[in-house]
Amino acid sequence: xxxxxxxxxxxxxxxxxxxxxxxxxxxxxxxxxxxxxxxxxxxxxxxxxxxxxxxxxxxxxxxxxxxxxxxxxxxxxxxxxxxxxxxxxxxxxxxxxxxxxxxxxxxxxxxxxxxxxxxxxxxxxxx
Numbered sequence: 001x002x003x004x005x006x007x008x009x010x011x012x013x014x015x016x017x018x019x020x021x022x023x024x025x026x027x028x029x030x031x032x033x034x035x036x037x038x039x040x041x042x043x044x045x046x047x048x049x050x051x052x053x054x055x056x057x058x059x060x061x062x063x064x065x066x067x068x069x070x071x072x073x074x075x076x077x078x079x080x081x082x083x084x085x086x087x088x089x090x091x092x093x094x095x096x097x098x099x100x101x102x103x104x105x106x107x108x109x110x111x112x113x114x115x116x117x118x119x120x121x122x123x124x125x126x127x
Contacts (some may be wrong), residue, residue: 006095015085018086031077049061053101060107070082088125
């Protein structure tokens with residue numbers, strides 16, 4: 001059974017850091033691209049970052065480039081999203097997803113290639 005479980009969300013102040021984890025089971029990380037998405041109420045879910053299953057290459061949205069880093073631990077079958085210099089506009093529910101290989105290169109269409117979703121973890125950045 002395929003499962004993705006996110007953790008690590010919370011409430012932080014602007015400028016703080018958080019690390020989200022996405023623990024995968026039922027498949028290995030080299031089988032799919034893992035995408036990170038976020039969503040705020042009333043808005044569409046948007047792709048934030050992706051990491052390729054085949055070579056670990058990463059893609060970032062312009063809004064997070066230079067602040068967020070996606071990495072993976074193959075042995076733990078877990079993907080991480082390190083979020084630094086957080087801003088109030090980063091406030092959202094964050095989701096990881098197993099994405100069909102190839103669909104993670106262009107984040108605005110990554111949603112189309114999603115096979116499996118995690119349950120999400122909330123991130124609030126506020127004074």
